[in-house]
Amino acid sequence: MDTQLKRGLLDVCVLAAIKNEDSYGYRIIKDMQPYVSLSESTLYPILRRLETAGCLTVRSMEHNGRLRKYYHITPAGLDRIEEFRDDWQEIQAIYQFVTREEEHG
């Protein structure tokens, strides 16, 4: 898949993983597993990027005597998911057009 396209999609996937509830690294990867396989080393730059873009905030919380980082979605992050839903309508229309061409050919 086009790397630029995949990058954008993974950003939205990670935001979706923290949409309903704050989450942490390991759980984000586990939650995404059935749908997209994402390696730990790929997740890290995505989280940093989303944080810089203001799509999520990070806070450290005590868990079993150690610190764990929780990621919290911001309104900008929610907007990004909305944008993706709008884009998807367009992509679906394009997909239908492309596959229709194939059927005729």
Added chain:
Amino acid sequence: MDKESYLARLREALYGLPEADIETSAQYYAELIEDRMEDGLGEAEAVAQLPSPEEAAQEILLDKPLAQIVAARVKPRRKLGAWEIILLVLGSPVWLPLLLTFGILVLTAYLLIWVVALVLWSVDLSAAVGAVGGLAGMLGGILQRNLSMELFATGAALAGAGLAILLFFASLWTTKASARLGRALLRSLKASIIGKEKAA
């Protein structure tokens, strides 16, 4: 491999980045190992499920700006001795021009990528100006009741407009392709800087 040696190798591979960056990255991987162990895995097992420290470091470095990667890569691991500094200064007539040449070559490659798009946009603009000129000629022809001039100018205006519209899309596509190519070039440049040190 246990957690401590994993983190030590990661820190080593990230050497040269700001200390805070290295710490945040190490904390991230430490947390992943601890969460896996909490999930019932042994320490070695938990570490084995992660990408290698070098792979992890590469992903982190690739996301940094080029200048930061270069700065991190040339940062000496210990204080330079007096004779090393003297050698560096004495050798500067050799390594400075070489370094400059390399930098200029990279810059040239980057500019070359954009030249095609730039030329297309210029031609597009000329065609658009030509179309407007043709339109003016057409009006002039009507006012002067000069039929041949009017016909000629109309033709020129139509040709110019058609070319301008066609070239607009070509230019747009080329600009996007140039941006993609530019990003790919930057990424491979970063990868080569990161990778070279690893092999050494």
